[in-house]
Structures are given as C-alpha cells and as structure tokens.
Amino acid sequence: MLLARDLAEDIRARRTTPRDVLNECVLSSAEQEGDIHAFQTFNLQACREAVADEGLAATPLAGLPVAVKDIFDTAGLTTTYGSDFFLDHVPRTDAAVVRQVKRAGGLIFGKTKTTEFAFLKPTDTCNPRRLTHTPGGSSSGSAAAVAAGIVPLALGTQTAGSVLRPASFCGVTGYKPTFRLIPTVGMKVYSWHLDTVGLFGARVADVAFGAGAITGRDLDLADADITPPRFALVRTPRDHLADAGAHAALEAAVRAATAAGATVTEIDIPVEIEAADAAQPVIQNFEGALALADEYDRELLSPMLTIHLREAGTIGAEAYDAARRTSKRARQRLGDLFADYDALLTFAAPGEAPEGLDSTGSPALNRLWTLMGTPCVSVAGLNGPTGLPIGIQVVGRFGRDYRTLAAAAFLERAISG
Amino acid sequence: MLLARDLAEDIRARRTTPRDVLNECVLSSAEQEGDIHAFQTFNLQACREAVADEGLAATPLAGLPVAVKDIFDTAGLTTTYGSDFFLDHVPRTDAAVVRQVKRAGGLIFGKTKTTEFAFLKPTDTCNPRRLTHTPGGSSSGSAAAVAAGIVPLALGTQTAGSVLRPASFCGVTGYKPTFRLIPTVGMKVYSWHLDTVGLFGARVADVAFGAGAITGRDLDLADADITPPRFALVRTPRDHLADAGAHAALEAAVRAATAAGATVTEIDIPVEIEAADAAQPVIQNFEGALALADEYDRELLSPMLTIHLREAGTIGAEAYDAARRTSKRARQRLGDLFADYDALLTFAAPGEAPEGLDSTGSPALNRLWTLMGTPCVSVAGLNGPTGLPIGIQVVGRFGRDYRTLAAAAFLERAISG
Numbered sequence: 001m002l003l004a005r006d007l008a009e010d011i012r013a014r015r016t017t018p019r020d021v022l023n024e025c026v027l028s029s030a031e032q033e034g035d036i037h038a039f040q041t042f043n044l045q046a047c048r049e050a051v052a053d054e055g056l057a058a059t060p061l062a063g064l065p066v067a068v069k070d071i072f073d074t075a076g077l078t079t080t081y082g083s084d085f086f087l088d089h090v091p092r093t094d095a096a097v098v099r100q101v102k103r104a105g106g107l108i109f110g111k112t113k114t115t116e117f118a119f120l121k122p123t124d125t126c127n128p129r130r131l132t133h134t135p136g137g138s139s140s141g142s143a144a145a146v147a148a149g150i151v152p153l154a155l156g157t158q159t160a161g162s163v164l165r166p167a168s169f170c171g172v173t174g175y176k177p178t179f180r181l182i183p184t185v186g187m188k189v190y191s192w193h194l195d196t197v198g199l200f201g202a203r204v205a206d207v208a209f210g211a212g213a214i215t216g217r218d219l220d221l222a223d224a225d226i227t228p229p230r231f232a233l234v235r236t237p238r239d240h241l242a243d244a245g246a247h248a249a250l251e252a253a254v255r256a257a258t259a260a261g262a263t264v265t266e267i268d269i270p271v272e273i274e275a276a277d278a279a280q281p282v283i284q285n286f287e288g289a290l291a292l293a294d295e296y297d298r299e300l301l302s303p304m305l306t307i308h309l310r311e312a313g314t315i316g317a318e319a320y321d322a323a324r325r326t327s328k329r330a331r332q333r334l335g336d337l338f339a340d341y342d343a344l345l346t347f348a349a350p351g352e353a354p355e356g357l358d359s360t361g362s363p364a365l366n367r368l369w370t371l372m373g374t375p376c377v378s379v380a381g382l383n384g385p386t387g388l389p390i391g392i393q394v395v396g397r398f399g400r401d402y403r404t405l406a407a408a409a410f411l412e413r414a415i416s417g
Numbered sequence: 418m419l420l421a422r423d424l425a426e427d428i429r430a431r432r433t434t435p436r437d438v439l440n441e442c443v444l445s446s447a448e449q450e451g452d453i454h455a456f457q458t459f460n461l462q463a464c465r466e467a468v469a470d471e472g473l474a475a476t477p478l479a480g481l482p483v484a485v486k487d488i489f490d491t492a493g494l495t496t497t498y499g500s501d502f503f504l505d506h507v508p509r510t511d512a513a514v515v516r517q518v519k520r521a522g523g524l525i526f527g528k529t530k531t532t533e534f535a536f537l538k539p540t541d542t543c544n545p546r547r548l549t550h551t552p553g554g555s556s557s558g559s560a561a562a563v564a565a566g567i568v569p570l571a572l573g574t575q576t577a578g579s580v581l582r583p584a585s586f587c588g589v590t591g592y593k594p595t596f597r598l599i600p601t602v603g604m605k606v607y608s609w610h611l612d613t614v615g616l617f618g619a620r621v622a623d624v625a626f627g628a629g630a631i632t633g634r635d636l637d638l639a640d641a642d643i644t645p646p647r648f649a650l651v652r653t654p655r656d657h658l659a660d661a662g663a664h665a666a667l668e669a670a671v672r673a674a675t676a677a678g679a680t681v682t683e684i685d686i687p688v689e690i691e692a693a694d695a696a697q698p699v700i701q702n703f704e705g706a707l708a709l710a711d712e713y714d715r716e717l718l719s720p721m722l723t724i725h726l727r728e729a730g731t732i733g734a735e736a737y738d739a740a741r742r743t744s745k746r747a748r749q750r751l752g753d754l755f756a757d758y759d760a761l762l763t764f765a766a767p768g769e770a771p772e773g774l775d776s777t778g779s780p781a782l783n784r785l786w787t788l789m790g791t792p793c794v795s796v797a798g799l800n801g802p803t804g805l806p807i808g809i810q811v812v813g814r815f816g817r818d819y820r821t822l823a824a825a826a827f828l829e830r831a832i833s834g
Contacts, residue, residue, distance in 0.1 A: 093711040103710070180609065216734060294510040294513075
C-alpha cells in the first residue's frame, strides 16, 4: 500500500516528486483496475496538468493523489452517485470536501465506485485481498483503491457502516471523524443526521495526516503522543453477530494492547446507549425516504432500493421523533462514559469479507456508533481464519478526534509489534 | 391576501376548484409581477396540467399553488440560487420539500427570487406594501408573493433572519419550524447547522395548515386549541437595535395578549443563552466559507459575497468549535426556560421595512433564535409609524411546533381583536 504520510514527507524532502507518485499510482491502476473495478471515472489529465505546478510539494497534501467516492459532486467530472439515472451527470461545482482536498494540494485522481446512493446495491468492485470476495460497501471503490495500492488516500462516507466495514474487509485503515468535522455539502444526501464523510489510508498515521491536511486541524500524529490509552472493551447484546474469527481478532487486539501497556477494562454497554442501536435504522430509513423521494416517485431507483424505501416511507413522524430522542439520551450517556476511558474497543465488522459480490456485508456492528456521531477508526493488522483481514473498531469521544486517532495508532502498533 | 386554509376548505366543499384558485393566482400575478418582481421563474404550464386531475381536491393541500424560493432544486425547472453562475441551471431532481409539496397535492407555481445563495445581495423584488421599500431577504420573492396575494403559500429558508424578517416587513406570517422539521435536502447549502426551511402564509392558521399538509404532522390548528398561553417578554442587550416603532409594536402586542387573557412575564435573557448570539455569525461564516468554497475559489461570486467570504475564511476551527459549544449550552439553558413559559415574545425585525432596495435589512434580532433551532413565528397585524407592517416574533420550544403555532395564533387574534 502507499503510505500517505511518508510519501508527503518524501516529496517535501525532494526524495520523490508529485509527478513520480502520480505515475506510480497510474501504473498501479493500469495493472490492477481490470481485476478490481475500483473506479467509476478517472481524472488523470487534470492530475498530469496539476503536477506541473512547482509549488505543489509545499502544500499540506504535497500533491498526493486522492480518490473520491462517487457520491461527492466534482465540477466538470461525471458524478453518478452509483445510480443509472445519474450516469451522465456532470455537476457544476465541487463538493466542499473536494474543494478542501484541492486547497490542501491534493490531486483528484478519480471517482470510486459506490453502491447506489451509498446504500446497499453492490458494485462490481472486488476485494484486492481476494478477488472473489466483496470489498464491503458502500465506499467499495475507495477502500479497494487504497488496499490495492492505487492511491494513498480516498474519501468515503458512512451512514450505517460504509467506512468501517470496507476498511475491515480490505485491511486498510478507515476513519469516520466526529459528525460534521468534514462537511457533507455537495454529497448526495441519504440521511442528514447520519451521513458522515470519512477517509481511507494504509495506516492510522496516514488517515490522521490526511484529515489534518484536508481540514486544517491538528490531527497529524507525532510519535510522542501515542501514549498507552485507557480502553474499555465494550460488550453489547449484538456481539453474537460477530463470528468466531472476529471474536478471536478482538481478543488478540486486547492482549496486544494490554501487553503494550494499555489498560483494557471490560464493560457492558449502558442500556441507554444500546437503546440507540434500534433507533438508527428508524432515522436512516425515515430520512432516506424523504431524501430520495423524488427518485422514488419517478421510479428512478433499482428494485432493491425501491422495495426498501417503500417500507421506509411508512415510518411515521412520531416513531422518528422518538428515535431522535433516544439518540440524544444515548449521546449524553456516552459522553459520561468517556470520563473514565479514552476509547472503546469493539468489532469493526462481523468477520472476514463474505464471499461473492452479491452483498457488501452487514453494518449491524457499526450503526450505533454512526448514530452517536463519535470518531471511529478501523485498525488493520489482524487476519481471520481464512487469511482475510479483520479490523478492530476504536470508538472515541465526540469531538476528540486527535485522542481517538492516537489511541488507534497505539493499538495498531501493539498489534503489529 | 389568499387564505390557504380557507381556500383548501372551499375546494373540498366544492365552493371553488383548484383550477379557479390557480386562475386567480395567475391573474393576480399578471397584474402585479411587473411592479413587484417576486418570481425568478414561473411553472404555469405544469400547474394547468395538474389541475385537470379530479383527485386533487381530496389531497392535503387540495391543489393550492405554492411558490418555492429559488434556492431549492426543482427537476426540469431552472434553479438559479440567486446566482448568475446558475442562471441556466436545471436540476435533475426535486428538493425533498418540493417533492413533499407535490405529494401533498400542492402545485409548484414558480420559483421566487432569492438573494445570491440566500445571503445578502438584494434582488429587485419590491415590498408589496410600499414598492419603494425592501421586502427583506433572503426569501424576498416568497414573502412578497404571499403579501401581494399572488399565492397562498410560499417556501423560504432562514440562516440568520431570512424568514422572520421579510415576513415582518411584508405583513405576512413567517414560520420557521424546529430545525430540520422540514428537510433541507436539495437546497443550496450555506450553513448546515443553521439553514432552516420555513413557510409564508397570510395568517398563522395558514402556515400551520401548510406545514401540517407538507410534513404529514399534526400542526393544523383547531380553534379550540388556542388557549391563553404563558408568554415571557424576553429582554436582551440587543433590544436597542429595535427602533421606537418596533418597541411600540411589541408593547401593543403585550397589552393585547394580556387583555385577551394571556400571562406575560418580563424576563431578562439568561446570559448563557445571550452568549450564543455572538456564536451565530461565527458558525454561519465558517460554514458558508466551506459550503461556497468552490464558487469562491473559481471567482463565481458577486463582489459583496466575495469580500464577505474572504473574511469568513479566516475563522479558525478553534473559534468555530468554541461557538458550537456555546450554542449547545445555550440550547440546554433555553430548554430549561420553557418549563415556565409556552413561548417567548420578542422583535421579529428592527422596525418597518427600510426604504430602497440596496439592503434587505438587518437580521440582528433573529440570529440567536435561528441558532437555537427553535420554532419561530412572525405574527402580523401591527403597523409602524409610517404605516408599514411590523411583526412580533413568537419563539417556542424546540420540537414543540404545535404549541408555538397555537401561541402565535392566540397573539394574532388578540392583536386583531
């Protein structure tokens, strides 16, 4: 995989150039794209023009190529939202985060394949770790492009589990920042209380570097900051949804973290927090049925999404309001919990990537944490019984992204060490 | 003015038809649009086709024409966002609320003029109450179209004061619901923590009827529910920004409410709430600079907006995060306040509509209440010293829109009685 933070340092130290890195990405893409199908659209001509700029090396992203999930508007560049109706759609303006990437000196390498409107209908993207398996979704192409070493960084989004799950399946780092740390303006909305912009990179240090560069916030991790955290291993009534391989991986992570000096306290999830797990689909479905109301009424959706939204459209305002109240109480209770812990440890996915491309797998172990709006990181480095990757989810406190990333980096080092 | 709730009743009772109401609106528009300039685009052919549907009378909106601020996407209908760059922009899909209006049986009569990206640059729309005066902004055309009796209902948006202020200036009812009660999906974003979809109508009963029909929520007011509320007359350090006419109107409203049986308790605004007034521009500017980053970088904005966003872009993440925390504390404190009061009374605008079209007036007395996310209603019926309208702002508790509308309707009746 391409290491974003190291590549940026190499560019700044003149050990390589934005042009050379771009060429490496193009070559990697040429070799692998035929097997992986990560990209909906490439943007190579613009990238080639951009690397002519001598000032690029001094920018925060140092001219690194960034892949963008095709759920974000890109000015002048086809943006399909994974929908046949938008196959030839060319937006007039860039999504806010796309413009932030450009301002930070990143190159928009291309648009990565997404499930239809970032919901469930799979793409033809294959998992670079084993081509017969799904890369997960909905940010399928972004996770695969990083895992294949085509790009050092890629943007994704998560409404239920669409960053953490593909990161786990593909063996890359997925980072879902605090809700709205990165603006969603110019992304196709599915659920306005849930849609969250996230980032894929090789290691925790790479997504931290990328998010810091894009947002201008102090997120880049210095080695010295990675001190042993206080982890809570959080047990939920849904743990049985994780298979034996996922349980073994989580146990291995706990052992590694403990051996490296972290404290790991096993706790049962407070009932007020767990109650929000059932609230998440209510909110996602109610809002999705409104967000895509026009496409639904005009019959522009796949049968899979049509059937789903037909049922979603029956959710009443009272049930929705109740779900929002449940969510609010859970967020408050979760805030209290972080008085005692720096981060929580839990499953990033139910197990290894399932075989076949008919399903992108289940977000059942991610939903709650999306609704909580908390920063989450899928830490790579462990494998399941068949040799495919299994990520460990590190959940931090709302607004404490740096601390969360530092805890995730500690775990990553403990696992690899 | 056209009374939405009564017209819908008349249509259902077969005293009139959607076709006759449409014709009345078209006639009114033909007579006045040359003076008022409320509309960016008309959609009359589609309306004429729609009224042929016999089933329209039985729908929640009964086939009433609704004007839509040109900040909302409309499929196949030009949508400019008040920007020269988007003058020929035709979206592929309807904004969520536009589709909700259609589902409820409303006719999209046309798109009303908005200031550039719903910020400050004025349109050429004139105040129907006195053509030499501004109708306010940014929902200029929507307020004017209702005030002129062209349409019974119109959609607007408020980020600082863009529903309450034009409603006050034009002598119509403006209703800003609880934050996100009506989805913003498909509107051009300026500030994702502030942008709120609102509604204009002749009377409180009309906006309550309209919002209930559009959202499917129980908001329509029955006469029996309008019981005397417990009002707090809230004094703020910014009251001096309201002129003598506005103070006289607010005093008259208090006298009328008291005489009609309401309790009105004068209180000083708690300091934690007032602190959020200064936080609102920080949030609006920080987010606006990101939301319009692409248009800014590509120099697609007016000089007025360019200069504003240049300064807005200097706000750092720390100041923004601090403003968000201040806002959160203020919202909590405001919730406590509503244990004792059904609604707050305050100014809807600093006075009568200013003369001239060079400025849409000041949102200084609205900003705080937008940031609080609370339902707000501008109640019409009072006039200032020169005979132009002055609205009274009724602020309710977050999520308690029905109670807020009922309190506003009580005040409206007290004022007119």
